[in-house]
Amino acid sequence: MxxxxxxxxxxxxxxxxxxxxxxxxxxxxxxxxxxxxxxxxxxxxxxxxxxxxxxxxxxxxxxxxxxxxxxxxxxxxxxxxxxSVPETSDADEQDCIEQGIDFQQLLEMLHSLNEIDRSIMLLYMEEYSYNEIAEILGITPTNVGVRINRAKKQLKSSLTGK
Structure with missing residues (x-):
């Protein structure tokens, strides 16, 4: 024990x-x-x-x-x-700055997604494969791909305002 x-x-x-x-x-x-x-x-x-x-x-x-x-x-x-958006670490902010992304804006956009899509995008950003994401969440890899594409479109439209 x-x-x-x-x-x-x-x-x-x-x-x-x-x-x-x-x-x-x-x-x-x-x-x-x-x-x-x-x-x-x-x-x-x-x-x-x-x-x-x-x-x-x-x-x-x-x-x-x-x-x-x-x-x-x-x-x-x-x-x-x-x-306000919660405090973030300097490393998280530095990663986003290097990629040209406002970390607080990214968090706010992620909060606009539903619970499952948030999970999928978090794992996707952590570079898990579709199969790994599907296994973790108990859905099909095809469903993962569809949800990632929809979430990307939603996030992009939030970012561009279109």
């Missing part, structure tokens, strides 16, 4: 950035992100003993984090609107 506890803590330390990314996409307030972080960690711990493929830890964490986030949103049945 002690070894699995230590393994879990090491994995959580190494992969906690995934949980933070998912929370940033789904929740606008720091409080909601912190609450959901704890819920995700709890759900990861509950399902840790069932993790079979140690090669796909990142995918497992994405799946648990996304499903936990969607469940929390649906359970709360509320939308929290805020006037």
């Amino acid at each position: 002690k070894q699995s506890h230590e393994d879990f803590l090491r994995i959580l330390s190494d992969y906690q950035g995934i949980i933070h990314k998912v929370n940033l996409i789904y929740f606008k307030t720091v409080t909601d992100r912190e609450d959901n972080f704890q819920e995700v960690v709890y759900n990861l711990w509950k399902s840790f003993s069932t993790l079979k493929d140690k090669e796909k830890i990142g995918s497992w964490i994405y799946a648990v984090a996304i499903n936990t986030s969607i469940t929390k949103i649906r359970k709360d049945c509320r939308v929290v609107l805020v006037e």
Whole structure:
């Protein structure tokens, strides 16, 4: 038991950035992100003993984090609107600046997508393949492709105002 506890803590330390990314996409307030972080960690711990493929830890964490986030949103049945976008790390902002994208604007546009499309675009931006995204979310690769194309069009029209 002690070894699995230590393994879990090491994995959580190494992969906690995934949980933070998912929370940033789904929740606008720091409080909601912190609450959901704890819920995700709890759900990861509950399902840790069932993790079979140690090669796909990142995918497992994405799946648990996304499903936990969607469940929390649906359970709360509320939308929290805020006037400002949450604080971001310098590294996140630097990546967007290098690509000519305003990070806050990108976050606002991602928040306009539905829950599943947000998940798909997050995984797509993390360079997961259509098959990997489909496996994580439990949908077909074809559906992933269709949703990515629609989300891109929606994001592009938001960006250009057309």
